[in-house]
Amino acid sequence: MTASGEDSLIARYFKPIATDPGAFSLDDDAALLKAMGADIVVTTDAIVEGVHFLSGDPPETIARKALRVNLSDLAAKGAAPAGFVLTLALRAADDAWLRPFAAALGDDAKSYACPLLGGDTVSTPGPLTISITAFGRVPANKVVHRSGAQRGDRVVVTGTIGDAVLGLDILKGGAVASALAGDDAALQLLVGRYRVPQPRNALAAVIRAHASAAMDVSDGLAGDLTKLCAASGVSAAIHAPGIPLSRPAATLVANRTVGIDRLITGGDDYEILCTIPDAEFEAFARDARKAGVAVTAIGAVIAGNAIPSFLDAHGRELALKRRSWSHF
Amino acid sequence: MTASGEDSLIARYFKPIATDPGAFSLDDDAALLKAMGADIVVTTDAIVEGVHFLSGDPPETIARKALRVNLSDLAAKGAAPAGFVLTLALRAADDAWLRPFAAALGDDAKSYACPLLGGDTVSTPGPLTISITAFGRVPANKVVHRSGAQRGDRVVVTGTIGDAVLGLDILKGGAVASALAGDDAALQLLVGRYRVPQPRNALAAVIRAHASAAMDVSDGLAGDLTKLCAASGVSAAIHAPGIPLSRPAATLVANRTVGIDRLITGGDDYEILCTIPDAEFEAFARDARKAGVAVTAIGAVIAGNAIPSFLDAHGRELALKRRSWSHF
Numbered sequence: 001m002t003a004s005g006e007d008s009l010i011a012r013y014f015k016p017i018a019t020d021p022g023a024f025s026l027d028d029d030a031a032l033l034k035a036m037g038a039d040i041v042v043t044t045d046a047i048v049e050g051v052h053f054l055s056g057d058p059p060e061t062i063a064r065k066a067l068r069v070n071l072s073d074l075a076a077k078g079a080a081p082a083g084f085v086l087t088l089a090l091r092a093a094d095d096a097w098l099r100p101f102a103a104a105l106g107d108d109a110k111s112y113a114c115p116l117l118g119g120d121t122v123s124t125p126g127p128l129t130i131s132i133t134a135f136g137r138v139p140a141n142k143v144v145h146r147s148g149a150q151r152g153d154r155v156v157v158t159g160t161i162g163d164a165v166l167g168l169d170i171l172k173g174g175a176v177a178s179a180l181a182g183d184d185a186a187l188q189l190l191v192g193r194y195r196v197p198q199p200r201n202a203l204a205a206v207i208r209a210h211a212s213a214a215m216d217v218s219d220g221l222a223g224d225l226t227k228l229c230a231a232s233g234v235s236a237a238i239h240a241p242g243i244p245l246s247r248p249a250a251t252l253v254a255n256r257t258v259g260i261d262r263l264i265t266g267g268d269d270y271e272i273l274c275t276i277p278d279a280e281f282e283a284f285a286r287d288a289r290k291a292g293v294a295v296t297a298i299g300a301v302i303a304g305n306a307i308p309s310f311l312d313a314h315g316r317e318l319a320l321k322r323r324s325w326s327h328f
Numbered sequence: 329m330t331a332s333g334e335d336s337l338i339a340r341y342f343k344p345i346a347t348d349p350g351a352f353s354l355d356d357d358a359a360l361l362k363a364m365g366a367d368i369v370v371t372t373d374a375i376v377e378g379v380h381f382l383s384g385d386p387p388e389t390i391a392r393k394a395l396r397v398n399l400s401d402l403a404a405k406g407a408a409p410a411g412f413v414l415t416l417a418l419r420a421a422d423d424a425w426l427r428p429f430a431a432a433l434g435d436d437a438k439s440y441a442c443p444l445l446g447g448d449t450v451s452t453p454g455p456l457t458i459s460i461t462a463f464g465r466v467p468a469n470k471v472v473h474r475s476g477a478q479r480g481d482r483v484v485v486t487g488t489i490g491d492a493v494l495g496l497d498i499l500k501g502g503a504v505a506s507a508l509a510g511d512d513a514a515l516q517l518l519v520g521r522y523r524v525p526q527p528r529n530a531l532a533a534v535i536r537a538h539a540s541a542a543m544d545v546s547d548g549l550a551g552d553l554t555k556l557c558a559a560s561g562v563s564a565a566i567h568a569p570g571i572p573l574s575r576p577a578a579t580l581v582a583n584r585t586v587g588i589d590r591l592i593t594g595g596d597d598y599e600i601l602c603t604i605p606d607a608e609f610e611a612f613a614r615d616a617r618k619a620g621v622a623v624t625a626i627g628a629v630i631a632g633n634a635i636p637s638f639l640d641a642h643g644r645e646l647a648l649k650r651r652s653w654s655h656f
Contacts, residue, residue: 008553027474027555028473028474028559029371030370031370031371032369033367033368033369035363035366035367039363040361040448041359042411043446045412045415046417046448047446048451051448054582073357073358076357077356087372087459089376089459120373120459121374122380124455126454126455127452129452129454131415131448133370136358146356147352147355147356194356227335251575255452315376
């Protein structure tokens with residue numbers, strides 16, 4: 001029996017990584033997801049060549065980014081990964097590209113215990129587009145929303161903020177590239193942060209246990225905090241110098257290559273932004289340490305419906321021209 | 329608070345149709361799907377401008393097709409629709425296009441009880457691409473596979489086969505368009521079948537009750553039957569003159585404008601192909617009638633691993649050059 005090109009592509013590259021019984025070896029029209037008594041959390045994020053990743057990015061990092069931007073949403077909702085489906089819109093079935101893409105995707109699926117359940121491969125004359133829908137399980141009625149933040153809660157972020165936008169600047173040959181010329185470790189760190197997010201799935205259970213609200217930071221901290229506050233009907237005051245920065249990012253801010261405003265509006269961080277009731281904060285910080293995830297309190301939830309303010313070391317409000325990345 | 333263009337687009341067009349409580353009004357990072365004790369069936373299908381629909385197709389029909397190709401998979405698996413997420417890759421946020429697109433999508437979501445749960449809207453320099461992942465609920469361990477067909481089972485299809493490929497030919501100004509010139513009812517019927525599939529969700533419970541195997545016919549009957557037989561480890565013999573055709577399709581075959589081979593290899597039918605144990609067939613046919621879905625037995629499952637054969641009125645095997653549509 002001669003398989004069609006599409007079937008043979010799927011057989012060669014994706015069947016080997018679709019080992020979950022619910023994937024039916026990709027031989028059926030649909031996959032099966034057992035809820036196992038949990039609620040199913042569903043998230044979907046697409047990445048487009050030239051928009052979310054660059055044409056020259058390696059297939060391995062594109063695969064990892066496509067999955068991880070979705071894993072990041074599951075983490076922020078307090079859900080454990082349960083699986084994903086993949087839609088791949090390709091110009092051509094290029095083995096040299098597909099082999100490393102599928103291998104890296106399979107690697108990540110294994111590391112994050114998030115099996116490939118199914119997908120669709122279509123041809124497109126346009127840019128490579130990868131759309132993933134990921135599923136997580138969360139105990140019934142325990143999903144963490146954006147809308148639960150209360151006045152007095154601490155505002156917390158994981159990891160460091162702003163690295164990815166600097167990495168993108170480097171890949172585009174911008175001012176950051178010249179400022180860091182020769183510092184290979186810094187260049188690699190920032191580019192790596194743009195290409196391969198580090199979703200904080202290790203923190204999911206801790207978020208579920210302690211956070212009043214949470215979301216992932218994908219479109220820029222300033223804009224995403226604005227969304228969280230709007231959903232919760234509150235405002236927030238952030239101490240900008242307290243925002244955690246990587247060593248290279250801190251250096252670039254110190255020598256005025258970039259302003260802090262750029263770091264908090266750039267997007268692609270895939271860190272978790274959450275609010276923690278003050279009385280829970282110590283327990284939260286302890287549990288986060290146990291989970292191996294760095295967390296930093298950067299401000300407080302306040303009453304009102306004003307746009308959250310970011311204050312500098314002198315207590316002056318930063319003027320932010322644009323709060324977040326938008327496609328349109 | 330000024331919303332970004334992307335947020336405002338979502339607020340204007342998609343919030344009004346995301347009325348399910350699990351969608352959280354599209355104000356969160358993820359949606360919630362309650363399994364309610366069922367297994368969750370997951371299917372994903374993307375449609376690309378210029379590949380699965382034409383640039384000139386109305387936004388309403390594009391919306392309906394995007395959702396319905398997924399509903400068709402749920403029906404074939406015996407699942408009741410539970411919801412869907414949408415990824416829309418757009419060149420621009422064009423209100424005149426988005427308004428009717430979202431309205432038609434909302435209509436179909438309501439008619440098929442398949443609520444919009446979430447999505448992602450991204451910009452693309454390439455063709456409009458719509459990727460939908462749909463969910464269904466099926467009683468635990470009752471999903472219908474491709475792999476259960478047994479020797480002696482009847483091979484059955486719903487509706488009529490081959491209309492969509494004729495509709496596409498008409499839209500492209502091919503020979504079918506000239507052959508049917510003046511017969512507006514026929515032209516409209518065939519174009520409608522290409523643009524707006526009629527998924528057989530009314531038959532899902534009947535499939536679950538009686539079918540040994542099932543799938544939807546999306547890439548052409550011949551190729552899809554080949555897949556079902558391969559998954560089941562059987563072969564099949566089909567009486568080609570018994571394949572149900574619409575009046576216009578039958579006329580075009582009778583006057584030799586097209587051959588039956590074109591109709592069974594063209595794809596885009598979105599009918600259900602299933603196998604029914606002979607002893608179940610009467611009960612199946614009765615239940616299908618009650619559900620209001622036309623079903624036709626077209627052949628039998630036979631032993632062996634030969635490619636299924638399609639026999640003409642004289643018992644001669646049809647030579648099929650290409651069994652199904654493939655993207656690559």
